[in-house]
Amino acid sequence: MYKLRDYQQEAVNNTIKYFQKKRDPAMIVLPTGAGKSLVIAELARIAKGRVLVLAHVKELVEQNYEKYKSYELSAGIFSASLGKKDWNHKAIFGSVQSVARASDNFFHDFSLLVIDECHRVAEEGSTQYQEVIKKLLENNPSLCILGLTATPYRLGLGWIYEYSQRGEIKTDKKRFFKQCVYELPLSYMIKNKFLTTPVKVDIPVTCYDFSELTDKDRMYTTAEVEEILKSQKRLTPLIIKNIIDITERFNRNGVMIFSSSVKHAEEIISYLPKKDSRVVLGDTDMKEREQIVEDFKSKKFKYLVNVSVLTTGFDAPHVDVIAILRPTESNSLYQQIIGRGLRLSNEKKDCFILDYTGMGHDIYAPEISDKRPAKDTVPVKIQCPMCDFENNFWGYTDDEGYVIEHFGRKCKGARQDPKTFSIIPCGFRFRFKLCHNCGSENDITAKNCEKCNAILIDADTKLKQAKLSRNSHILTPDRITFEERKDKNANSYLEIRYYDYDAQYVSEAHFFNNPSAIKKFNINFLRSHLRRPEIAIDIKTPEDVVKFQKLFRLPAFVIARKQDKFWKITEKVFSEEL
DSSP states (O other), rough: OOOOOOOHHHHHHHHHHHHHOOOOOOOOOOOTOHHHHHHHHHHHHHSSHHHHHHHHHHHOOOOOHHHHHTTOOEEEEEGGTTTOOOSSSSEEEEHHHHHTTTGGGGGTEEEEEEEETTSSOOSSSOOOHHHHHHHHHOOOOTOOEEEEOOOOEEETTTEEEEEETTTTTOOOOOOOOEEEEEEOOHHHHHTTTSSEEEEOOOOOOOOOHHHHHHHHHHHHHHHHHHHHHTTTTTTTHHHHHHHHHHHHHTTTTTEEESSSSSHHHHHHHHHGGGGHHHHHHTTHHHHHHHHHHHHHHSSSOSEEESSSSSSSSOOOOOEEEEEEEEEEESHHHEEEEEHHOOOOOOSSSEEEEEEOOOOOOOOOOOOOOOOOOTTEEEEEEEEEETTEEEEEEEHEEEHHHEEEEEEEBBBBBEOOOOOTTTEEEEESSSSOOEEETOOEEOOOOOSSTTTTTOOOOOOHHHHHHHOOOTTEEEEEEESEEEEEEEEETOOEEEEEEETTSSEEEEEEEEEEEEEEHHEEEEEEEIIIHHSSSOOOOOSSSSSHHHHHHHHHHSSEEEEEEEEEEEEEEEEEEEEGGO
């Protein structure tokens, strides 16, 4: 019988505490190698009613079943691919494909449903998972539903749950899984020696260029990937030679190569040593696949190429090189792939990570759902001035790591009522659009006011209207200057000039001679121009603005309209609005 690690026990305790208060579907996020099957086994052991544990592949069904049996408890398997369809046990471990086809009598008396690799559960529609869930809920409306995964983020969809146990709203959209009751970062597993140390090797050869895929901000198709690879075909033999050179030079034992498509895998295998390499595809015969995997684990060959079929339920501890030649949709999927080489083994001290995608994913970085505004931005932590929650945003830092600018819009922090478990969002906005009708704060891309539903003019519309007007001018600023000047009555004022690449400029003037003028400056300039809008700075004079000018950012566009003989700045458009 196994003894749970501290984090595994905490995951179990948090799950129990949650289901004592609520029955909305919940989930646990554990990285590869953290022992999900042990957590599942413990929850199934202590559950008062019957438990159904679902997985999408027989390897996971068998793995979870064996861990539960290690408690010296009886359990059943319901999986056609494993040749068993047991019914009369407290705990049933099944494949979703087989359980979905089970008769109605099967679904009685279950109190807990556990879904392994739960990121595969669709939000809606008639899927096998939804069919099983519907039948179970018809028999027990109080059913507890728990999902487990290492990849809770999907490109095109985003986070698959709404609220995190660290007090963060992951999405304001409805999700099947409402709350993550426990989450463990990959960095914790590595730091505490539960996993092998990954070593990201600097690649001396060129990488594939998948940048046009990431610009789409959606799931990309195999055809799109293959088109890019076709145009960069000359790179593949150089990359494979580099993998072989590193493997041989550093005496590596097992190499997993993740390819982009079937064609790509076939190309890769053609450049590898024939007697020392095999490939596993989605349509590889199941018995042949099992034999290939078994031979790889027995070290009968060194290089294993696969196409999206060995990212889950695969355990080969001797793997000490992970070569990534496929674009990964998210940082969490990237970390899951790397996890294939991080299992502990007496014969290895580290695992080389060879990334040939050029996508810039980070082994330790958090997943940030906001679209990355530029390739040179990095993850930054920003504390909310209202609730003190530490947000993960995209931003820029200086050489010493100090955050000089970020692109966060709204605080993602929230608190949970300890009695009802209801979620109360913080709601603080770092950047916002004011409604001209009611004065409410809205998201900068909002088309209608959240409070009064008034139509809000978006940035694209502003630019289109300005282009069509003879009396409007759109300037793309290259730099901004601040100068204190005097009017004809010797009153001090601030002139701000926006220069384009041709040294043409438009300007605006701000006075600071009374509280009303200072308030106007704060609304018209300070609020939108601060690189870090949460930082409160006391501006009372033009001299103060000049002193703090490094804290201000440039707009993407400045719109000026002609009034008599002069041009007056009427709108500014910032990059996050586009």
